[in-house]
Amino acid sequence: MSLAWVLTLGALLFSLGIYGVLARRNAVLVLMGIELMLNAVNVNLIAFDAWIRQGNATGQIFALFIITVAAAEVGVGLAIVLLVFRRRETINVDEVNLLKW
Amino acid sequence: MEKYLFWVMAVTALLSGLGMVMARNAVHSALMLVVNFFALAVFYVLLGAHFLAAVQIIVYAGAIMVLFLFVIMLMGVQREEPADEPIRFQRPLALLAGGALGGLLVFVIRTSFGLARFAEQAGSSSAGNAQGIGRALFTSYLFPFEVTSILLIVAAIGVVVIGRREPESEEPAAPAPASSEPGGGP
Amino acid sequence: MPITQTPEVAWRAIAPALALAGGGVIALLVIAARPKIHRAALAALSLAAIGAASWSTFDLCALRYRVVMQGSVAVDGVSLFANLILLVTAAMTVLLSYHYLERRRIHRAEYYPLLLFATCGMVLLAAANDLILVFLAIEVLSLALYVLAGMARRDAGSQEAALKYLLLGAFSTAIFLYGIALSFGATGTTNLGRTAVKVASGGVDARLTSAAMALLAIGFGFKVSVVPFHMWTPDVYQGAPTSVTGFMAAGTKAAGFAALLRVFLVSFGALQWSWRPVLWGLAAATMVVGSILAIAQSDVKRMLAYSSIAHAGFVLVGVVAGGREGLSASLFYLLAYAVMVLGAFGAVIVSAPDGRERLSFGEWAGLGQRHPVFAGAMTLFLLSLAGIPPTAGFMGKFFVFSAAVQAGETPLVVVGVLASVVAAFFYLRLIVLMWLTEPAGEAQELGASPAPALALALAAAATLAFGVYPQAIMDLARAASVFTG
Numbered sequence: 054m055s056l057a058w059v060l061t062l063g064a065l066l067f068s069l070g071i072y073g074v075l076a077r078r079n080a081v082l083v084l085m086g087i088e089l090m091l092n093a094v095n096v097n098l099i100a101f102d103a104w105i106r107q108g109n110a111t112g113q114i115f116a117l118f119i120i121t122v123a124a125a126e127v128g129v130g131l132a133i134v135l136l137v138f139r140r141r142e143t144i145n146v147d148e149v150n151l152l153k154w
Numbered sequence: 155m156e157k158y159l160f161w162v163m164a165v166t167a168l169l170s171g172l173g174m175v176m177a178r179n180a181v182h183s184a185l186m187l188v189v190n191f192f193a194l195a196v197f198y199v200l201l202g203a204h205f206l207a208a209v210q211i212i213v214y215a216g217a218i219m220v221l222f223l224f225v226i227m228l229m230g231v232q233r234e235e236p237a238d239e240p241i242r243f244q245r246p247l248a249l250l251a252g253g254a255l256g257g258l259l260v261f262v263i264r265t266s267f268g269l270a271r272f273a274e275q276a277g278s279s280s281a282g283n284a285q286g287i288g289r290a291l292f293t294s295y296l297f298p299f300e301v302t303s304i305l306l307i308v309a310a311i312g313v314v315v316i317g318r319r320e321p322e323s324e325e326p327a328a329p330a331p332a333s334s335e336p337g338g339g340p
Numbered sequence: 341m342p343i344t345q346t347p348e349v350a351w352r353a354i355a356p357a358l359a360l361a362g363g364g365v366i367a368l369l370v371i372a373a374r375p376k377i378h379r380a381a382l383a384a385l386s387l388a389a390i391g392a393a394s395w396s397t398f399d400l401c402a403l404r405y406r407v408v409m410q411g412s413v414a415v416d417g418v419s420l421f422a423n424l425i426l427l428v429t430a431a432m433t434v435l436l437s438y439h440y441l442e443r444r445r446i447h448r449a450e451y452y453p454l455l456l457f458a459t460c461g462m463v464l465l466a467a468a469n470d471l472i473l474v475f476l477a478i479e480v481l482s483l484a485l486y487v488l489a490g491m492a493r494r495d496a497g498s499q500e501a502a503l504k505y506l507l508l509g510a511f512s513t514a515i516f517l518y519g520i521a522l523s524f525g526a527t528g529t530t531n532l533g534r535t536a537v538k539v540a541s542g543g544v545d546a547r548l549t550s551a552a553m554a555l556l557a558i559g560f561g562f563k564v565s566v567v568p569f570h571m572w573t574p575d576v577y578q579g580a581p582t583s584v585t586g587f588m589a590a591g592t593k594a595a596g597f598a599a600l601l602r603v604f605l606v607s608f609g610a611l612q613w614s615w616r617p618v619l620w621g622l623a624a625a626t627m628v629v630g631s632i633l634a635i636a637q638s639d640v641k642r643m644l645a646y647s648s649i650a651h652a653g654f655v656l657v658g659v660v661a662g663g664r665e666g667l668s669a670s671l672f673y674l675l676a677y678a679v680m681v682l683g684a685f686g687a688v689i690v691s692a693p694d695g696r697e698r699l700s701f702g703e704w705a706g707l708g709q710r711h712p713v714f715a716g717a718m719t720l721f722l723l724s725l726a727g728i729p730p731t732a733g734f735m736g737k738f739f740v741f742s743a744a745v746q747a748g749e750t751p752l753v754v755v756g757v758l759a760s761v762v763a764a765f766f767y768l769r770l771i772v773l774m775w776l777t778e779p780a781g782e783a784q785e786l787g788a789s790p791a792p793a794l795a796l797a798l799a800a801a802a803t804l805a806f807g808v809y810p811q812a813i814m815d816l817a818r819a820a821s822v823f824t825g
Contacts, residue, residue, distance in 0.1 A: 068256025075248030123310035312487035
């Protein structure tokens with residue numbers, strides 16, 4: 054198992070996530086694309102951590118923080134999505150266009 | 155064995171990621187993402203991050219994805235994305251952006267690391283277990299750890315503020331034209 | 341099992357952040373115990389927490405600059421000066437918020453703790469000396485701001501501002517994180533000081549660090565709204581409650597630029613040759629695009645949003661100039677900008693008695709005749725934003741441009757001056773409208789309650805003082821232009 058292949062996987066997942074964020078119109082799916090991007094970052098961090106192998110596991114700690122933050126962000130994000138949905142019956146980001154997208 | 159597992163899981167992760175961004179139905183997308191998270195958890199085990207593999211499954215695949223599914227259900231399962239494109243060339247442009255960045259990153263990675271292999275037993279690095287992470291978390295990263303507590307307070311308050319209606323103080327028949335629509339929820 | 345030593349906690353060094361977070365928690369407990377508590381008490385509590393944070397910041401100034409908390413927090417001139425800007429911003433926001441929220445009937449008790457937590461995140465961001473803490477601080481302030489932007493829950497504009505800010509903010513954070521991961525992979529550390537050592541030693545992969553720096557720049561670019569990562573700014577600034585908009589414009593910019601300066605000048609200082617041309621381009625594009633797009637606006641908040649984009653470009657000129665001159669000029673500019681933009685948004689808040697502000701340009705016609713003092717203050721802020729002497733904005737631009745000329749970046753200064761000329765046009769348009777046109781319709785009162793009036797008066801005094809006698813503040817900024825790391 055070589056480092057470059059793991060990192061390549063991370064990069065591909067990241068670009069899939071970017072495509073998801075930019076191409077999807079449903080706000081929930083956009084948020085899921087962001088989750089995919091964050092996971093790609095975690096793959097990178099953990100691979101680098103295993104590669105560098107220094108004492109205090111910086112990469113793994115960072116990944117742990119990212120997971121925590123992702124949970125918090127998803128909580129707030131879905132609350133906002135629900136708020137918009139309850140008012141407008143749509144969560145397609147381009148239909149939410151009182152302000153220009 | 156490890157090698158085959160890597161390839162199987164890499165293909166699984168990529169296909170499920172692809173499925174997630176392509177599926178028309180939101181529930182399918184969410185389930186694809188769960189598969190993706192499980193595949194990544196296997197990776198973490200291969201890379202020696204056992205604790206994170208557990209966290210990945212418990213927090214990500216468990217809690218976060220359930221939250222997603224819950225919200226999707228609340229909004230109606232049959233809801234599918236319309237196939238038309240109100241923003242012209244949205245998908246091709248997204249493909250271009252994702253593809254260009256991905257290609258660039260892969261190029262950088264391939265040229266920087268080439269065929270560098272992990273040392274034997276990448277998994278046995280001393281920090282790859284809960285003990286090592288715990289010690290680092292409460293010594294070297296004590297302060298960031300405490301900052302996450304503030305972050306979680308903010309998130310909790312934020313969800314309450316956004317989600318809860320407060321009848322006594324909130325604009326009943328709003329004075330502002332922009333906020334004139336009554337009723338906030340079902 | 342070896343016994344691990346208890347980590348050392350530098351209480352005095354983190355006291356400003358502790359005071360703000362502690363104030364937020366106390367406010368929450370008070371709200372939980374007495375849900376119907378008068379909002380004025382919460383506002384006073386917030387001001388007290390901000391006061392405590394300011395006091396502990398002054399207390400820190402006497403200490404030796406150093407890195408504390410296992411290398412994750414830097415106490416140095418830049419973080420202390422940023423604290424000054426951020427605490428002034430927070431205090432003014434509290435003063436401006438109270439009556440505004442009351443009038444718009446969106447006065448929720450949780451507003452104040454969220455404001456304190458957001459300020460805490462900004463203070464931490466300005467002092468963060470580890471990329472992990474940079475990320476967490478950005479998230480603390482962003483999460484609080486997403487919610488604050490959506491504070492007017494019934495208002496469609498506010499909801500959509502929150503949604504848009506959240507989606508694009510999270511997107512940019514993910515890109516930023518990828519940059520951090522690559523930087524970690526290249527250097528083996530997330531600590532900014534150790535990254536600097538590693539980068540200076542030359543033992544890092546150039547391609548990998550370049551990619552890392554590019555992604556980090558994109559992440560910061562989103563936060564401080566640099567072209568081409570500015571798309572969210574006008575909509576979010578327009579939709580969010582105006583008091584929050586002012587806070588975002590002044591605070592996020594100051595904290596974001598402090599962190600950007602620290603990351604690029606400390607960590608990647610040895611690679612200046614590689615990132616300076618990129619920031620050069622971003623600065624030029626930001627100044628030009630921000631100024632040109634502002635001309636087309638007919639909504640005051642939107643116009644100020646585009647002007648805030650243009651101002652991010654002017655600060656970037658200071659970053660590109662680099663060195664102690666450029667750094668101190670950027671810091672001065674951030675303080676000057678905070679004061680004048682809070683004044684301008686404050687004037688929008690005060691402009692009408694009910695929750696409905698004067699947003700379209702037409703509503704400002706003839707205000708000079710009806711409310712000369714108020715129109716005079718707004719004129720002062722607009723002149724300052726345009727960079728016309730004798731105001732803070734002029735001195736800010738002067739320092740930034742002269743630092744850039746000294747650094748041999750004259751072409752960038754030419755672009756900047758041209759952009760300022762274009763920008764002056766739309767500020768002057770509003771001024772002309774206020775003073776030289778006849779008022780239309782019947783006279784309308786202002787919503788000037790004592791607290792916002794006080795905030796406006798302070799902002800106007802500071803705008804004028806920094807313009808007439810900038811030396812004191814500039815000396816302070818120059819003394820503060822020291823990193824430790």
